[in-house]
Amino acid sequence: MDEKVDLVEVLTRRVEELQRERDELRKDIEQLCMQQAGPGYISVATRMLSQRTAALEQDIENLQKKLGGCLRENQNLQEELAEAYRVKSQLAELHGAELSKNKDLEKQVRFFQSSVAQAFAERDNSIMECEKVKQREEAVLKKFADFEERTREYQSAIDDQKHLNDGLQRELTELKAQTESSLKVILKFYELRCRDCKCPLNITFEEKCSILLDDSADNWSFSSDGGASTSKGLKLNSICKEMHEY
Structure with missing residues (x-):
């Protein structure tokens, strides 16, 4: 795009130089015509001037066409540049939105990581509590087994005492x-x-x-x-x- 801009500037300067050269040439011919009053010389000078002027006009026309094409291309490039800036602005907005989303996602990820860490900590605490409960349950079961054993012993002692009481009751009756x-x-x-x-x-x-x-x-x-x-x-x-x- 910078090369296109440089080409337009070069063509513009060339057109201006040719126009100045044409104007100077006309002045030179007019001055010569004033100095040489002969009719033959005037016709020759006029013909040369016409040819030179026609060539210059053709060059100017060609350069103006090129300049017009360059200007149109420059306009198109300007429009494309504006479109590019607009797209760039949209992309910047989208980029900002994505950055904001990324920040929100990072916050969510950190929150999720914190929640996961807390969940693992709670799981570990639950496992420890379960182990403690299991130990207490085993202790209670052991105490219950001891209690059942003592209950059986007491029941056996009660049965023996009952038999003894029955014997004593029979003796008492006798x-x-x-x-x-x-x-x-x-x-x-x-x-x-x-x-x-x-x-x-x-x-x-x-x-x-x-x-x-x-x-x-x-x-x-x-x-x-x-x-x-x-x-x-x-x-x-x-x-x-x-x-x-x-």
Whole structure:
């Protein structure tokens, strides 16, 4: 494009030089005509001037055509240059918009990277928390297993105690039955004593036993056929001792 501009300037200067040369030539011919008054010389000079003028006019016309073409081309180039500037401006605007988009994308990328880093950190924390929860769960399961073991031991001890209680309950029932029988026997002995001897009635069972134990063995000796006698004192003493222990 710079070469086209230089060519236009060169052609413009050449046209101006030819026009000046033509004008100077006309002046020279007019001056010669004034100096040489002969008619023959004037016709020759006029013919030479006409030829020279025609050549110069042709050169000027050719140069003007070239100049017109160059001017038209220059105009086209100016229009193309304006279009290029307009496109450049649009490209600059697009470039600015793309830069703005790139900045926004960079911000989004940084935010995404920060979010990803935070997500990884949260994941690591979650994994650590899961490990802690797993450890606590294992500890709880171990404690629960120990608790179940102790529960089984306690249940076994309870079952053993229940069996023992059942045995004691049976023994207690037997002892109660024996005690009731002993009570009946002692009361029977006390009634027999009261038939022959005066004895108080409104006294406790222990007092009745004490009275029977204080009696001598002779009071409880008898013979069914007048022969050998049998003492019941020892039997009565044993029964009363069992009642005291109970």
